[in-house]
């Protein structure tokens with residue numbers, strides 16, 4: 001039986017109104033999709049970015065309030081330098097934004113002998129430059145809702161891992177974490193909070209691709225290292241919704257590692 005008082009308290013941990021407009025990139029798959037759906041279910045207006053319109057429409061069809069689930073397909077690696085203007089155009093279309101969760105990402109798992117500039121640049125573009133340019137657009141006073149607005153970066157436990165193959169992806173996510181701490185200070189006077197999540201392996205197409213990269217022995221070892229098993233996208237979304245909501249109004253400059261006890 002659900003106690004109504006406890007239930008109301010639980011909901012108030014992360015609750016939104018439709019005036020809370022949250023831009024989530026990577027909303028067509030995995031973690032970003034789970035965040036977009038949860039925030040929408042908790043009352044926010046979700047602006048969902050991704051490359052595939054079809055996948056975004058499928059997420060919208062699954063959402064609790066499809067009329068408040070806005071589909072905005074865009075390849076973030078095209079015309080990247082103009083991403084702040086894209087954020088402006090979204091504000092003009094929907095109104096000021098109260099949350100930004102840039103979840104679009106790509107993992108490049110390559111040993112040093114295969115390190116090449118094009119791969120590394122692409123990895124840094126999608127995992128560092130894209131979220132920072134989106135944050136720049138979001139931080140423009142004309143585009144955000146002011147006090148209480150919140151940015152949540154999606155880093156990775158790979159940022160502090162010393163596993164072979166992570167010298168590009170892990171380093172990019174490490175750069176994002178450093179930027180997060182700096183931006184928390186820079187944007188504090190505007191009362192914009194900036195935090196990050198650093199998940200271990202989560203069951204998404206990217207997580208499965210990482211496991212596929214490992215040989216059988218390394219995969220077994222990796223799976224055995226998670227006492228609580230691998231993460232589900234919803235595990236990450238729960239913390240994301242909390243950090244994006246007013247319930248986390250005293251939290252900024254923090255990284256939450258979510259890894260089922262792995263590290």
Ligand SMILES: NC(=O)c1ccc[n+]([C@@H]2O[C@H](COP(=O)([O-])OP(=O)(O)OC[C@H]3O[C@@H](n4cnc5c(N)ncnc54)[C@H](OP(=O)(O)O)[C@@H]3O)[C@@H](O)[C@H]2O)c1
Pocket residue numbers: 025026027028029030031032049050051052053055074075076077078102103104105106107126154155156157198199200201202203204205206207208
């Ligand atoms: N899964 C994990 O184990 C794990 C662990 C730690 C951190 N992370 C981080 O969590 C975030 C989400 O990962 P995920 O596992 O949910 O990945 P995923 O299921 O593979 O989804 C990746 C998302 O990024 C979007 N995307 C990729 N490149 C894009 C581009 N150029 N322009 C626009 N959108 C683009 C994809 O859009 P389309 O589907 O439309 O192509 C998709 O929505 C990433 O930043 C990742 O680094 C993941």
